[in-house]
Amino acid sequence: MSMIQTPSQDIADLISRCALRDRAAFRSLYERTSAKLFGVTLRILKDRSEAEEAVQEVYVKIWQRADRYVAGTTSPISWLVAVARNHSLDVLRARRPPSDDIDVALEVADSGPSPERATQDNQQKGQIEKCLGTLESDRADAVRGAYLDGYSYEELASRYAVPLNTMRTWLRRSLIKLKDCLSA
Amino acid sequence: MSTPEDSDGDFEGRSALVAEYVLGLLPAGQHERVGRLIEDDQHLRAERDFWQSRFAPLDEQFAETTPPPHLLSAIETRAFGLAPKASPLASLWGSLQLWRGIAAGALAIAVAAIGFNVLRPVGDVSSLTTQLVAALEEEGSNVKFVALYDGAGNVRLTSLSGEAVPDKDFELWAIQGGNNPVSMGVIPVAERSSVTVTPDVLSGLGEGSVLAITLEQSGGSPDGAPHGPIVAKGAVTRI
Numbered sequence: 001m002s003m004i005q006t007p008s009q010d011i012a013d014l015i016s017r018c019a020l021r022d023r024a025a026f027r028s029l030y031e032r033t034s035a036k037l038f039g040v041t042l043r044i045l046k047d048r049s050e051a052e053e054a055v056q057e058v059y060v061k062i063w064q065r066a067d068r069y070v071a072g073t074t075s076p077i078s079w080l081v082a083v084a085r086n087h088s089l090d091v092l093r094a095r096r097p098p099s100d101d102i103d104v105a106l107e108v109a110d111s112g113p114s115p116e117r118a119t120q121d122n123q124q125k126g127q128i129e130k131c132l133g134t135l136e137s138d139r140a141d142a143v144r145g146a147y148l149d150g151y152s153y154e155e156l157a158s159r160y161a162v163p164l165n166t167m168r169t170w171l172r173r174s175l176i177k178l179k180d181c182l183s184a
Numbered sequence: 185m186s187t188p189e190d191s192d193g194d195f196e197g198r199s200a201l202v203a204e205y206v207l208g209l210l211p212a213g214q215h216e217r218v219g220r221l222i223e224d225d226q227h228l229r230a231e232r233d234f235w236q237s238r239f240a241p242l243d244e245q246f247a248e249t250t251p252p253p254h255l256l257s258a259i260e261t262r263a264f265g266l267a268p269k270a271s272p273l274a275s276l277w278g279s280l281q282l283w284r285g286i287a288a289g290a291l292a293i294a295v296a297a298i299g300f301n302v303l304r305p306v307g308d309v310s311s312l313t314t315q316l317v318a319a320l321e322e323e324g325s326n327v328k329f330v331a332l333y334d335g336a337g338n339v340r341l342t343s344l345s346g347e348a349v350p351d352k353d354f355e356l357w358a359i360q361g362g363n364n365p366v367s368m369g370v371i372p373v374a375e376r377s378s379v380t381v382t383p384d385v386l387s388g389l390g391e392g393s394v395l396a397i398t399l400e401q402s403g404g405s406p407d408g409a410p411h412g413p414i415v416a417k418g419a420v421t422r423i
Contacts (some may be wrong), residue, residue, distance in 0.1 A: 182234075
């Protein structure tokens with residue numbers, strides 16, 4: 001009798017087998033997930049040939065870093081999307097001129113209270129949408145634009161026709177508000 | 185004066201900073217710095233995990249798009265470190281001619297600046313011409329090294345790019361003729377280093393041998409054979 005596995009467990013297993021250098025598992029993983037990850041690189045890079053190049057690099061990274069996936073902490077598909085998203089954002093950042101306009105507070109020596117551990121179940125699908133719904137709609141859209149389209153502060157500022165620093169103040173306040181709602 | 189509000193404010197500020205990091209809003213240099221801070225602080229890592237898991241449901245909005253069919257074989261070639269169609273000698277950056285040009289110019293200066301200071305003064309230009317060099321890289325990997333054999337028992341390694349991998353080490357191998365790769369030891373990444381060449385490697389070292397770097401478990405391969413992926417390799421050539 002075979003065990004019934006959820007798609008998520010299947011993908012987690014494939015990633016683990018990649019960490020053991022199982023090439024067939026890598027191929028299966030690619031077949032199962034490449035449409036999603038290509039969707040990610042395409043949406044963020046907005047250029048087909050760049051997205052094709054990026055998705056190749058993403059899968060090489062997945063092969064090389066499969067052992068870093070820790071089952072249980074995040075869903076396997078979220079982990080894969082994060083690899084694709086972060087790689088695409090790296091490509092975007094490398095493309096942009098260096099910016100020193102943003103003043104980042106790096107005083108983080110005091111560790112403060114620990115936020116609750118990321119919850120493992122994904123039963124909160126509606127939560128992010130609900131919490132984004134508590135923000136003014138253009139600010140919620142700006143957060144979505146950063147996450148889904150990889151927009152920088154500069155791009156967001158010009159899209160919403162506000163100065164860069166205003167955009168950053170808006171967004172930071174929105175993120176603090178979002179945190180309260182998401183932690184509730 | 186510190187009040188509870190202040191520390192709340194700091195805490196909120198840090199949380200927002202980590203959210204900005206996860207969203208990818210920070211410019212390159214700051215993104216990197218904040219990323220390092222997060223790696224080094226368990227509270228910040230928990231904060232990062234919080235944001236990643238809460239934003240993750242938005243992933244559904246990335247529309248699935250089937251990539252063109254030829255990508256898989258290209259990925260496999262890169263990922264599995266299959267030999268490229270070109271010979272190893274031709275896989276040096278660009279062409280060997282270009283490399284010779286760079287080697288004769290820039291590299292000689294680099295050797296003078298780096299190697300001579302660290303090790304010992306080397307006299308004349310003719311000794312340079314007897315040296316061996318290899319450019320180590322691999323498609324799909326950002327690990328790049330220049331290896332230079334100084335003719336006196338040492339291979340000097342200059343790391344051009346690549347980052348250390350947690351709980352892993354990079355290991356250098358010599359591949360000579362049809363023999364199994366011989367370990368030349370674990371090497372640091374992101375810095376210059378020097379490896380003393382053992383007599384058995386030295387005897388086979390020459391034009392046509394290949395140096396390769398693999399990613400191995402911490403401390404290097406336990407049994408003297410490479411197990412991890414090749415992250416960089418290059419043929420040895422005379423300059």
